[in-house]
Amino acid sequence: MFDTGGFGDRPELIRRLQDRGIRLTDIDYVILSHMHFDHAANVSMFPQATVYLHEAEVQHAKAARFDDFALCTEVLEMLQQGSRLKLLTGADGVVEGHRWMHTPGHTPGGISIILKGEDGANWVAAGDAVKNLHEAETGDVWMSMDRRASQESIQKVLSIADYIIPGHDRQIRIQHTEGECRLSAKSDSEITIEVAGDVPTPFKVSDVDGGLQSKTRRLLLQLHPDQGESDF
Numbered sequence: 650m651f652d653t654g655g656f657g658d659r660p661e662l663i664r665r666l667q668d669r670g671i672r673l674t675d676i677d678y679v680i681l682s683h684m685h686f687d688h689a690a691n692v693s694m695f696p697q698a699t700v701y702l703h704e705a706e707v708q709h710a711k712a713a714r715f716d717d718f719a720l721c722t723e724v725l726e727m728l729q730q731g732s733r734l735k736l737l738t739g740a741d742g743v744v745e746g747h748r749w750m751h752t753p754g755h756t757p758g759g760i761s762i763i764l765k766g767e768d769g770a771n772w773v774a775a776g777d778a779v780k781n782l783h784e785a786e787t788g789d790v791w792m793s794m795d796r797r798a799s800q801e802s803i804q805k806v807l808s809i810a811d812y813i814i815p816g817h818d819r820q821i822r823i824q825h826t827e828g829e830c831r832l833s834a835k836s837d838s839e840i841t842i843e844v845a846g847d848v849p850t851p852f853k854v855s856d857v858d859g860g861l862q863s864k865t866r867r868l869l870l871q872l873h874p875d876q877g878e879s880d881f
């Protein structure tokens with residue numbers, strides 16, 4: 650399991666696991682992208698699981714307990730009372746057979762994992778290192794503790810991903826091309842970003858088709874009519 654969602658996600662989480670014939674006690678490890686409540690709050694639902702966090706996130710959670718209001722410090726305290734918490738250190742590695750990389754910025758200890766599709770494609774579950782399409786498209790982040798680190802993390806994710814699973818948006822397909830970085834809204838259900846070999850820092854995806862970013866926002870508004878334009 651990578652991230653557990655917030656309290657409000659519990660019914661959906663339970664339903665989706667049940668649909669796959671998975672009991673809560675079957676989950677033997679949980680990798681947390683970071684300690685915010687909307688990603689970490691449901692760890693207690695998986696009592697058998699070893700829980701992995703980056704050590705920088707634990708340090709942040711201890712230091713910023715009353716400054717970062719999204720921190721789920723109670724979960725960390727629960728984990729530290731037992732022996733289930735395992736810390737990841739450094740820039741990257743392998744955990745439970747999955748590659749992970751440190752993707753700080755949103756918080757100091759954010760991590761992403763890289764899953765291999767059957768066709769060899771890299772699926773990057775990015776947590777809040779890439780929260781949504783807008784951040785992947787522009788590098789323009791909000792709710793970041795370190796904007797430069799966030800942009801470098803997005804750059805890392807774009808460089809390696811064939812698909813991004815953002816923290817708060819639907820999946821984004823990345824096409825690595827020789828030309829310019831391009832985003833194309835091919836249909837209502839598929840967004841593709843074309844990425845040239847090297848992603849510049851700080852990067853800005855070229856708006857090759859003119860007005861493409863506003864087209865994308867319109868597309869997102871069609872898909873999520875209940876949200877205002879400022880939400881994207």
Ligand SMILES: [Zn+2]
Nearest residue numbers: 683685755777
């Ligand atoms: Zn977060």
